[in-house]
Amino acid sequence: DVKVTQSSRYLVKRTGEKVFLECVQDMDHENMFWYRQDPGLGLRLIYFSYDVKMKEKGDIPEGYSVSREKKERFSLILESASTNQTSMYLCASKFPDSETGELFFGEGSRLTVL
């Protein structure tokens, strides 16, 4: 069974703290993505990666960075958390040549910044 695992389901951090969100997939997918999901808005792409060591900015990269040192792991970093980064963060992965382009999602990391 395919699996995308996000390290923390719930986190509470203080303004200014550094936050790491980890995502691991066991499907040997090249492509990995970080989204945030907020009420009333569609999923918004923060960063994505097409291969190890590669990263591309999505629609809302400000305040975030990523790391892809290994194919199976894609980390999202908030260098200095702010209250407007309180959100649900979803990691996803897929094969680049997938016929349907199906994304496989993790269960999400709900971050609260106080």
Add this chain to the structure above:
Amino acid sequence: GQNIDQPTEMTATEGAIVQINCTYQTSGFNGLFWYQQHAGEAPTFLSYNVLDGLEEKGRFSSFLSRSKGYSYLLLKELQMKDSASYLCAVMDSNYQLIWGAGTKLIIKP
């Protein structure tokens, strides 16, 4: 700008049929997706349409009209477990996904 519109919330009765609409305006089109997301869980893939017409998969069907920028997801024989949010997404000319805000479907007994 790019835009995906779908109703915020819908209510339907167990055993009935419901149609969730999605209209889109995007720069280019490379396919439309429907995902299901139960509260507190990961979105899961339901369907992919790239050509006009109806794709049927069990109790769920998805329809696409590219000329009208329109899709719908049809759920038949509704079950309580179908209570979830349904997300519509379009892949644009750059192969990036544009997401709608989702439709929360409430099933009543």
